[in-house]
Amino acid sequence: MKLDNIYKEEKKSTFAKLSEIIITMASRPSGLIGLSILVFHIILAFISPYIAPHDFKAIDPTLMLQAPSAEYWFGTDDLGRDVFTRTILGGRTALTITFFGSLIALLWGGLLGIFCGLVGGKIDDVVMRIVDAFLSIPWILAMLLIVSLLGTSTEVLIPALGFFYGKGIVRVARAATHDVIAKDFIVSARARGHSNFSIIWNEIIPNVRDAILVEGAMRWSWMLLGFSSLSFLGFGVSPPTPDWGLMISNARGLMSFAYWAVIAPIVGLSSLIIGINLTADAFAKALGIDRSTKAPV
Amino acid sequence: MLFLIIKRILLGFITLFIVSIITFVGTEVLPGDACTTYLERQAFGEQLEACYRRLGLNVPAYERYVSWALNAIQGDFGYSLSGEMPIKEVLGPRIKNSLVLASAAIFIGIPIALILGIITALWRDKLPDVAISTVTIFAMTIPEFISATLLILIIAIWLEWLPGIVIVPTDVSFLELLPNIILPVVAIAMIMTAHMARMVRSSVIQVMASEYVQMAILKGVPYWKMVFKHVLPNALLPAINVVALTIAWLLGGVVVTEVVFNYPGLGRLVIESISNRDLPTVQALAIILASIYVSINLLADLLTLMLNPRLKTLQIRK
Numbered sequence: 001m002k003l004d005n006i007y008k009e010e011k012k013s014t015f016a017k018l019s020e021i022i023i024t025m026a027s028r029p030s031g032l033i034g035l036s037i038l039v040f041h042i043i044l045a046f047i048s049p050y051i052a053p054h055d056f057k058a059i060d061p062t063l064m065l066q067a068p069s070a071e072y073w074f075g076t077d078d079l080g081r082d083v084f085t086r087t088i089l090g091g092r093t094a095l096t097i098t099f100f101g102s103l104i105a106l107l108w109g110g111l112l113g114i115f116c117g118l119v120g121g122k123i124d125d126v127v128m129r130i131v132d133a134f135l136s137i138p139w140i141l142a143m144l145l146i147v148s149l150l151g152t153s154t155e156v157l158i159p160a161l162g163f164f165y166g167k168g169i170v171r172v173a174r175a176a177t178h179d180v181i182a183k184d185f186i187v188s189a190r191a192r193g194h195s196n197f198s199i200i201w202n203e204i205i206p207n208v209r210d211a212i213l214v215e216g217a218m219r220w221s222w223m224l225l226g227f228s229s230l231s232f233l234g235f236g237v238s239p240p241t242p243d244w245g246l247m248i249s250n251a252r253g254l255m256s257f258a259y260w261a262v263i264a265p266i267v268g269l270s271s272l273i274i275g276i277n278l279t280a281d282a283f284a285k286a287l288g289i290d291r292s293t294k295a296p297v
Numbered sequence: 298m299l300f301l302i303i304k305r306i307l308l309g310f311i312t313l314f315i316v317s318i319i320t321f322v323g324t325e326v327l328p329g330d331a332c333t334t335y336l337e338r339q340a341f342g343e344q345l346e347a348c349y350r351r352l353g354l355n356v357p358a359y360e361r362y363v364s365w366a367l368n369a370i371q372g373d374f375g376y377s378l379s380g381e382m383p384i385k386e387v388l389g390p391r392i393k394n395s396l397v398l399a400s401a402a403i404f405i406g407i408p409i410a411l412i413l414g415i416i417t418a419l420w421r422d423k424l425p426d427v428a429i430s431t432v433t434i435f436a437m438t439i440p441e442f443i444s445a446t447l448l449i450l451i452i453a454i455w456l457e458w459l460p461g462i463v464i465v466p467t468d469v470s471f472l473e474l475l476p477n478i479i480l481p482v483v484a485i486a487m488i489m490t491a492h493m494a495r496m497v498r499s500s501v502i503q504v505m506a507s508e509y510v511q512m513a514i515l516k517g518v519p520y521w522k523m524v525f526k527h528v529l530p531n532a533l534l535p536a537i538n539v540v541a542l543t544i545a546w547l548l549g550g551v552v553v554t555e556v557v558f559n560y561p562g563l564g565r566l567v568i569e570s571i572s573n574r575d576l577p578t579v580q581a582l583a584i585i586l587a588s589i590y591v592s593i594n595l596l597a598d599l600l601t602l603m604l605n606p607r608l609k610t611l612q613i614r615k
Contacts, residue, residue, distance in 0.1 A: 133315035138586045140549035144571045145323050145579070225440045229553050232442045233568060245442075252446055252557075256454045262446065270439050277438045 025282040034278025041272050045092040054082035056089050057240040068260055075260040077251055081240075087264040089242035091272060097158055097237075098224045104162025105169055105223070106216040112166075113173025113212075114204055117181060118196065128174070131167050139164060139226060147235045157236065161227055165219045172215040176208035210287045217280035221273055228269055244269040305598055309591045313584070317369070320583040321362050369584060384581045387566070392585075395562035398478055399551060402485040403544065410490045410540075411533075414497025418532075419524065421502060429494070436491035441550040445484040445557040452480060481558045489547050496539045497532070504532040534604055541597030548586055 025031040054072075060080035068075040074083035116124045134142070142164055150156040180186060181204075189203050230236040231245025239246060244265040251261035413433070417426040436444070452458050459480055504510060505528060513523045552564030559565070563582065570578040 129311060130315060133312050133319060137316055137319070137583060138548040138552070138590065140552045141567055141579075141583055141586060144567065145320075145583075148571050148574070149323070221438065225438075226549075229440055229442060229549075232440075233553065233556060235571075248442065248446060252449075255446070255450055259450060262450070266443050266447065270443060273438050273440070274435065277434065 021283070021286045024286040025279070028282055028285070030278050031282025031285070034275050034280075034282055037271055037275030038279050041091050041095065041275060044088055045095045048088040048092055052085040052089060054085045056081065056085045056242045058082075074264040075258065077247070077261045078254055078258070083247075083261050083264050086242040086247060087244075087268050090244040090247060090265060090268055093237060093241060093243045094224060094228065094269070094272065097154060097161065098220060098227055100158045101161035101165065101223050101227070102216055102220040104159055105166035105219055106212065107166075108163070109166030109169025110173045110208075110212045110216075113170040113175075114177050114200055114208060116170070117174040117177025118200065118204065124174075127170075131170050134167050140229065143226060143230055144233075144235055147230065152236060152238050154237065157227070157230075161223050165223045165226070169212060169215050169219060173208060173212050176211040177204055180204060180207045211289060214280065214284040214287060214289050217276070217283050221276040221280060224269075224273055224276065301602065302599060305595060309595045312591055313588060316587040317366060317584050318362075320580050321365070365580070369581070384578055387578065388563075388581065388585070391561065391563045391566050394560065395551060395555070395564065398481055398485065398555070398560065398562055399544075399547075401478065401482045402489060405482065406486040406490040406493065407540070409486075410493035411497055413490070413494040414536075415501055415524075415529070417494065418498045418501035418505065426498075430498075433491040433494050436487045437495065439488075441484060441488060441553045442557050444487055445481070445554050448480050448484055449557070478560070481554050481560055484554050484557070485547065485551060488550060489543060492543045493536075493540050496543070497536050500536045500539075501528060501532040504528050507531075534601060537601050537604075538597045541593045544593055548590065 022035070026035055058081060060076075062080065064076065064078060064080045066072055066076040066080075072082050072084065074087060077083055077086070112127070116127050143160065146160045146164070147156065150160070186199065186203055189199050194202075227236060228243075228245035231243050232249045234246075234249065236245055237243045239250075247265040248262055248269070251258065251265075255262045413429055417429050417433075420426045453460060460477055510523065510527055513527050518527070551562070552567055554560070555562045555564035556568055563586070566578070567582055567586075569575075570582065
């Protein structure tokens with residue numbers, strides 16, 4: 001009877017587990033705030049093309065740098081484009097690129113890390129040394145090199161960001177794998193004659209998944225920071241794509257009298273980054289992982 | 298102990314070696330070589346030949362790498378493409394300017410971070426902690442270019458207290474530079490301080506929960522004596538490493554901040570040389586920035602090793 005209960009406990013559906021985690025996250029004020037901001041931004045990203053009041057690339061010289069009004073809620077920029085429209089569409093650009101970038105980072109970083117942790121020895125040494133070398137090139141220089149090498153289209157930016165931000169996940173995945181590798185259930189799986197693939201899939205991944213996911217959530221906010229910095233420097237998405245970093249760098253020169261054109265994207269970007277950060281923190285706490293002592297590498 | 302130090306230093310050099318290969322290969326595979334980019338439409342015949350000879354591009358890649366590496370070790374990075382100046386001379390004043398910026402931020406940031414981190418840890422979950430932690434989360438997560446832009450908007454444009462952008466020649470004296478660098482230093486120090494304060498906080502909290510601190514409390518050691526004698530020395534040691542990593546990570550932030558304030562440092566040179574496809578300079582910058590990163594980490598490792606007697610025996614036993 002008792003055994004039966006334990007078995008049922010473990011077989012809880014993914015949905016039930018997920019909603020439990022979300023409820024734990026929302027029970028803290030910081031987690032609730034973070035989740036609400038993030039959900040708000042995600043919903044906005046989905047519906048923004050349908051609710052945008054103006055065309056994001058419609059240039060009108062007669063409407064240059066207008067102050068916020070009933071027609072143009074956040075005013076207009078130096079080309080007469082509606083700042084409100086561009087701001088709500090900017091979140092779509094940022095979220096799409098960084099979400100898929102994080103997925104790529106999670107996949108390759110997680111798998112390589114697990115592989116290295118599992119095989120160990122010479123291969124592990126060599127791979128980790130290369131990862132270390134990549135880590136010691138400042139991210140901005142590496143990203144700039146990649147982008148100037150391959151251009152700034154979305155198809156380049158997403159894998160480039162994914163590649164660059166994945167190397168930190170390699171370390172976390174490797175360390176987490178090292179922690180479980182010596183446990184009895186791995187040893188017994190080996191003794192049962194399971195293949196390496198089966199051990200990774202059935203034994204290791206369920207045990208290191210949480211650590212990797214938390215790291216990935218944190219990387220997501222850093223990736224957003226990196227991506228918008230690139231856009232700000234003129235090496236991100238190209239105009240006229242509505243993007244916050246690009247909008248801030250365009251409107252910066254004229255902010256002494258048209259401050260609205262710079263404030264709107266600043267509020268958008270800051271709130272999204274803070275939202276992701278608070279959510280990631282709450283996520284880590286809900287899963288019982290302390291990552292506050294880690295450096296942002 | 299000595300063996301350990303030598304091993305760390307060797308590992309650092311291996312890392313730098315790999316970095317140099319990565320950047321060399323990276324710049325090598327850029328479409329078009331340095332000469333065709335530089336000469337644009339005149340890239341044919343004699344001029345192209347002359348350019349190849351001047352940059353030494355007429356020999357195989359591996360030979361070029363070896364000679365480049367040998368010169369780079371001696372501090373000679375060859376000639377930049379656009380200015381036709383020795384890269385050494387371009388880099389000199391830029392490094393000095395960036396160093397001024399970064400060290401000012403570090404000297405202001407570290408004491409503030411220590412104080413804030415200790416306060417938040419000792420008053421954990423009370424009002425001072427909640428207030429300071431909220432501020433540090435904001436300061437930490439908001440990108441440098443946003444905090445820098447806001448600083449310019451508020452302090453320089455609306456209040457008109459300080460100049461918003463730095464308009465000085467590359468080689469001014471320190472005193473002339475000073476009023477110009479206040480805002481950039483604040484922008485960099487803010488995010489760095491926030492990061493470090495949070496790390497100090499969690500480090501102190503961990504030590505406060507340890508058994509020997511509980512023992513000291515039970516023994517009746519006065520609170521502040523316990524904090525200064527038992528908690529802080531043990532809490533700040535592990536923080537050194539993380540602080541070093543943060544400083545190294547901020548190299549990227551310094552680049553962005555320098556661009557926002559138009560500051561003539563290494564960071565702006567990175568952007569300029571990449572925009573101009575000045576590959577020799579990009580290579581030099583990559584290896585210099587990576588060396589800074591590696592040496593900061595090395596220094597932190599050695600420092601923790603020397604300051605922590607427990608770590609020494611632990612490592613040797615391994």
